[in-house]
Amino acid sequence: MQWMSRLPRRAWLLIGYAAAAAALFSAPLYLNDFRLNLLAKCLAFAIVALGLDLLWGYTGILSLGHGVFFGLGAYAMAMHLKLAAGGSRIPDFMGWMGLTKLPWFWEPFKSFAFAAAMGLILPSALALLLGFFTFRNRIRGVYFTILTQALVIITVTLFVGQQAYTGGTNGLTGYTKLFGYSLTSGTAKTLAYLATAAALLAAFAVCRYLVNSRFGKVLRAIRDGENRTRFLGYDPAYYQMAVFAVSAGLAGLAGMLFVLHVGIISPTMMAIVPSIELVLLVAIGGRGTLIGAVIGAILLTQAKSQLSASYPDFWLFLLGALFIIVTVFMPGGIVGLIRQARQAILRRRSENEITLDSIVPKSNGVV
Amino acid sequence: MKSPSILSCQKVTVSFDGFKAVQEMSLELASGELRFLIGPNGAGKTTMLDAICGKVKPAGGVVEFRGLKGTVDVTRRKEHEIAQLGIGRKFQTPSIFSGLTVEENLEIAMAQNRGVWATLRAAMTKADRERVDAELELIGLEDKKRLRAGLLSHGEKQWLEIGMMLLQEPEILLLDEPVAGMTDKETDKTGELLREIVRKRTVVVVEHDMEFVRNFASKVTVMHEGKLLKEGSMDEVQRDDRVAEVYLGRKRRDYDAVGSTA
Numbered sequence: 001m002q003w004m005s006r007l008p009r010r011a012w013l014l015i016g017y018a019a020a021a022a023a024l025f026s027a028p029l030y031l032n033d034f035r036l037n038l039l040a041k042c043l044a045f046a047i048v049a050l051g052l053d054l055l056w057g058y059t060g061i062l063s064l065g066h067g068v069f070f071g072l073g074a075y076a077m078a079m080h081l082k083l084a085a086g087g088s089r090i091p092d093f094m095g096w097m098g099l100t101k102l103p104w105f106w107e108p109f110k111s112f113a114f115a116a117a118m119g120l121i122l123p124s125a126l127a128l129l130l131g132f133f134t135f136r137n138r139i140r141g142v143y144f145t146i147l148t149q150a151l152v153i154i155t156v157t158l159f160v161g162q163q164a165y166t167g168g169t170n171g172l173t174g175y176t177k178l179f180g181y182s183l184t185s186g187t188a189k190t191l192a193y194l195a196t197a198a199a200l201l202a203a204f205a206v207c208r209y210l211v212n213s214r215f216g217k218v219l220r221a222i223r224d225g226e227n228r229t230r231f232l233g234y235d236p237a238y239y240q241m242a243v244f245a246v247s248a249g250l251a252g253l254a255g256m257l258f259v260l261h262v263g264i265i266s267p268t269m270m271a272i273v274p275s276i277e278l279v280l281l282v283a284i285g286g287r288g289t290l291i292g293a294v295i296g297a298i299l300l301t302q303a304k305s306q307l308s309a310s311y312p313d314f315w316l317f318l319l320g321a322l323f324i325i326v327t328v329f330m331p332g333g334i335v336g337l338i339r340q341a342r343q344a345i346l347r348r349r350s351e352n353e354i355t356l357d358s359i360v361p362k363s364n365g366v367v
Numbered sequence: 368m369k370s371p372s373i374l375s376c377q378k379v380t381v382s383f384d385g386f387k388a389v390q391e392m393s394l395e396l397a398s399g400e401l402r403f404l405i406g407p408n409g410a411g412k413t414t415m416l417d418a419i420c421g422k423v424k425p426a427g428g429v430v431e432f433r434g435l436k437g438t439v440d441v442t443r444r445k446e447h448e449i450a451q452l453g454i455g456r457k458f459q460t461p462s463i464f465s466g467l468t469v470e471e472n473l474e475i476a477m478a479q480n481r482g483v484w485a486t487l488r489a490a491m492t493k494a495d496r497e498r499v500d501a502e503l504e505l506i507g508l509e510d511k512k513r514l515r516a517g518l519l520s521h522g523e524k525q526w527l528e529i530g531m532m533l534l535q536e537p538e539i540l541l542l543d544e545p546v547a548g549m550t551d552k553e554t555d556k557t558g559e560l561l562r563e564i565v566r567k568r569t570v571v572v573v574e575h576d577m578e579f580v581r582n583f584a585s586k587v588t589v590m591h592e593g594k595l596l597k598e599g600s601m602d603e604v605q606r607d608d609r610v611a612e613v614y615l616g617r618k619r620r621d622y623d624a625v626g627s628t629a
Binding site: 229230 | 446
């Protein structure tokens, strides 16, 4: 182990990141189409998990409504794909519902740039609005969480009810083209995967910057003592609104990418159960660490794909059991377990030094 | 106004569901003075501090703060605005941010622009570094600057919080029982810190420990049942019959004019 301590922690971190990035970008070389598609989905979920971790792990705000933000991003992208598939005709489901003309708000989604911008802006704006009315009125904790659940129910009901404009329960599907190229070809899938990997790395970099900045320290301060930050002169409401909007924006980004890989979005995918699953990704990976969110998202999505294919009923039970096990026995998630193990090893290795260390500073402190 | 005061509380009344914790309490603070606020349990001392720093909104009265940014009635402001105006508050239980390191606690407490955009772009400048390091030396926690603040001992947490208050650079500092639960040695060190603090700003200290108060030759305000009972030097206060009565429970005399009902 001597050689390991010669390099500073920072260098090890960089090497780790570089290796992870290399593994992600070279995945198309060693994974078949099915595996690559699954990994792409995992990475998209990792982006939502990062955003949720900023909100929950770092600021202490639990949102059980991120399915909505994810869904809004997904619908924005799906609307563009649907229009691209139909050419000059209006989308099929509108015809069935008796519409003859494309609704005005669908019109601008013919532009990819507009759709992509909306995929980020709509979720963030909705989060800002909700945050404005809740955080400024000091609604927090479980009350806020319940409100996010209400948001899910309202949104799902709205999307199901407005079938002529949203495709109702069936959602939006049947896409064929993006930028004029077929979506089903191997190259298109590889490119979509690479775009997702790049988006994840970018999201990770942004989150890392945020949590290491003074802004991030204030977020953690709000988590530890919201009122105390007020008496330091910070207005927690604006910090909470900002982080909620960023988190929702990341969920929107993930939703857009998800649609590319899965080819469908429907109201079920933004309902309550998927919203809770998103939180579980963070809980299992380890909240309060960015890498934990990513690990949790990748592992759980893989597991879900394996298990729900062979035992669809069993998956829900497992999910519930996992939730209980994680909250009771491993509050720090997988990353927390790794940390504990490492500390235990370190402690055993240098027992003598530690006991000395813990006595000396105490007597020093009082002088 | 008789003298130029920095804080003037006039007839402040705070009521909780009809119970008047503070009744028509008036308090004048001269710039740069150290004032002790004493009184038996439930006298409304802490509530008075709460009213000044915005934690509770008084039902009546005015709290006028004549700081560098002009004269403001702080009863109409939110907590973070009052803090930005220059009134700092230290609570009785140490309330540091346990998930942040000692250093990080000081970093965010430092006087600075506290908007979201500002903190997003804020970098630790050399001047910032020196401010934090100087503070760490003053409170004696240099060795523990990278330690999570939640792991500090009770006394250390109190000092860290005092350090945070100093970096916040308030014009008025409100301290609630800074030596409660401390060992004698820790109390002495806190006393030294307090002398350091008082040199540059106006301080109000709520305190139960009479020995501690006696160490400082300064003005004392005694509260009882939400009202002002006596104001003066420690000696004057100790000679006062009414003060002795509320503190020692001495038998009430006939000529007692306090008008208290308890």
